[in-house]
Amino acid sequence: MQKDQILAIDNGTQSIRAMIFDLQGNMTAKNRVPIQPYVSPAPGFAEQDPLVFWQGVCRACQGLWKLPGVQRERIAGVALTTQRSTVINVDREGKPLRPAIVWLDQRRTEGLKPVGGLWGLVFGLTGMTETVAYLQAEAEANWLRVHQPEIWKSTHKYLLLSGYLTYQLTGKFVDSVACQVGYLPFDYKRQCWAGPLDWKWQAVPMDPAILPDLVPAAGVLGEITSHASAETGIPAGLPLIAAAADKACEVIGAGCVQPQIACLSYGTTATINTTHRRYVEAIPLIPPYPSAVPGAYTLEIQIYRGFWMVSWFKQEFGLPEQQQAEMLGVEPEELFDHLVDQVPAGSQGLVLQPYWSPGLKVPGPEARGAVIGFGDVHTRAHFYRAILEGLAYALREGKERTEQRTGVKIKELRVAGGGSQSRCAMQITADVFGLPVSRPHVYEASGLGAAMDAAVGLGMYPNFETAVAQMTRTGDTFEPDPKVHALYDELYRAVYKNMYARLQPLYNQIRKIVRQHPIT
CATH class of the missing domain: 3.30.420.40 (ATPase, nucleotide binding domain)
Structure with missing residues (x-):
């Protein structure tokens, strides 16, 4: 056989x-x-x-x-x-x-x-x-x-x-x-x-x-x-x-072996990854990881808690969806898109910075999560949409840092991981980045990437370029809405990108005070 x-x-x-x-x-x-x-x-x-x-x-x-x-x-x-x-x-x-x-x-x-x-x-x-x-x-x-x-x-x-x-x-x-x-x-x-x-x-x-x-x-x-x-x-x-670690396998499983094609991973940790043949540190002393392609590098910028925030929202604020999901026999996350649909793009001025866990350098270890712009119009639906928008803003910032460090313009986006199954998360991503966003043809992109390593290693394909051409393709694609992108672009540039610098002194003060008063 x-x-x-x-x-x-x-x-x-x-x-x-x-x-x-x-x-x-x-x-x-x-x-x-x-x-x-x-x-x-x-x-x-x-x-x-x-x-x-x-x-x-x-x-x-x-x-x-x-x-x-x-x-x-x-x-x-x-x-x-x-x-x-x-x-x-x-x-x-x-x-x-x-x-x-x-x-x-x-x-x-x-x-x-x-x-x-x-x-x-x-x-x-x-x-x-x-x-x-x-x-x-x-x-x-x-x-x-x-x-x-x-x-x-x-x-x-x-x-x-x-x-x-x-x-x-x-x-x-x-x-x-x-x-x-x-x-x-x-x-x-x-x-x-x-x-x-x-x-x-x-x-x-x-x-x-x-x-x-x-x-x-x-x-x-x-x-x-x-x-x-x-x-x-x-x-x-x-x-x-x-093969490679799951994120690196996910990158090639999504077909992202060229530096101008970025893979967004909407998992517990949200990341933006690009594949390079040249060693580049997006953040000093934070190296690119080994790619699933031998000798190449996966340049990665992380939002540590990423789509864990969806689980956090479900636990803290999602009791109605949990109850309804139990009646319908579905997962609560499947109902959260209905929350997003209730709120206009931009969440009526509510802007979230998704640093629920600190980083190492960008953001620094003092970083905290923040939400600004609250008004009497805002509901938990606004808050949930602001989570998705904030994650997209943070990953767009990672895209721009990657482009600045590598000199390569990112022109295409592929999204893998559990969050990619959300229609609203995909559309928000396209609108925030102003780029078409595609899912891989198969949800199990990391498993496919591992299989691609095996296919090349066993000589079934002569190289990774051929394996990618034969084994990957895009699934659903979401096009950006120019008017919505214009709104997001202004919020991103005028508000989101200024938040960390403005709030960093306060984050440092919080860190200092909490350390001085360790109350358990």
Whole structure:
């Protein structure tokens, strides 16, 4: 039987999906297994038993084989993509030593020894000392080394979730270059572990032997073992091809391999991503991440809480939609577009800055969310529309920063992620940017991107340009309304772009006062 299909496994934040794609980019089968994203053993902590992820992969795959028409004999290879920056300590047998620290974790390690020597002098002269200190405090490895030294000492390998699942599938401590997104001593320009003199080894001290071997995207990570086959039902001996982290896979799955085509990801973290062959830092010391295309870079600007704000709105203000959705048997988010339709573009002067979680440099760690322009006409419908508009404003600001840093004009937009299913969110995006906005032809863009890595790695396509041409295409397209764009453009330029600078002194005061008066 001809082997002309690819199994893609996508371990996201909320669920694990096992999908089969053909060489035209059609998803022929899918099985989704919801997972509990994390547990919180302490305020701000986000952890999960690593077996939850592995067992989810096993259940997703085993359920896939039971679907009508699925023929596992046609599978040519496997690709894996996962959530980013979730870390796992394992022993020599690959058994976890403690729960995984999930990317949503907010623990910090203060009072660490600053980076010194020549690097410390350079950072002091360039005003980057606070940025480096922030990175050190955020690094999970530093917290483990300080607060759980025995576990750190017993750690044989320190893995991202992608590396842990790769070990479960192949029995090898190896990972994809394109999955390395986190507080690790990784050289993002050279796309390998940092050299011995790199400042990152001072910022996040560890023995290099604790890290896995790396394979470029589209390379072979190993073969499915007989043990993994028994657990998942994936045929033993199939090659596991290196894909990329979920955002990077989403970018190529949306067809965005040229720098003038941007991918907006409307997920828990909202991002704007572009693919480049040249290394460019949109924000100093914040590197572009490895692309799912070997040797290329995914330049990314994040709105950390992004479309999490929709879930926040649902929890805090969406009781009517929750009750109605339960009666209708649908998800509450499906009803939120009706709220948007009740309010004119611009939310009658209500403008929201979506910094519900602080950033690193842009915005700074002092940043807070803000809403201005309230009047007696405003309702929760206005507030919800202002959330969508504020996210679009912030991503447009990211677009302009990307263009300024790269010198490349962005001419097309593709939107992926859960928020892309909202008609209103898509139209607002088109109107704020003043550009046509398209959905990818398949909702599971990250899974498709992983399958594309496998297709090239297995020689089914000679290069990524051909794979993109054959496996991706646009779905629904939303055209901007010139009159609405003119309104948004004026609000964006005259109001939104001035908000952060005007409010930053107040944000700093809030930060200072709260730190001085830690009341629990």
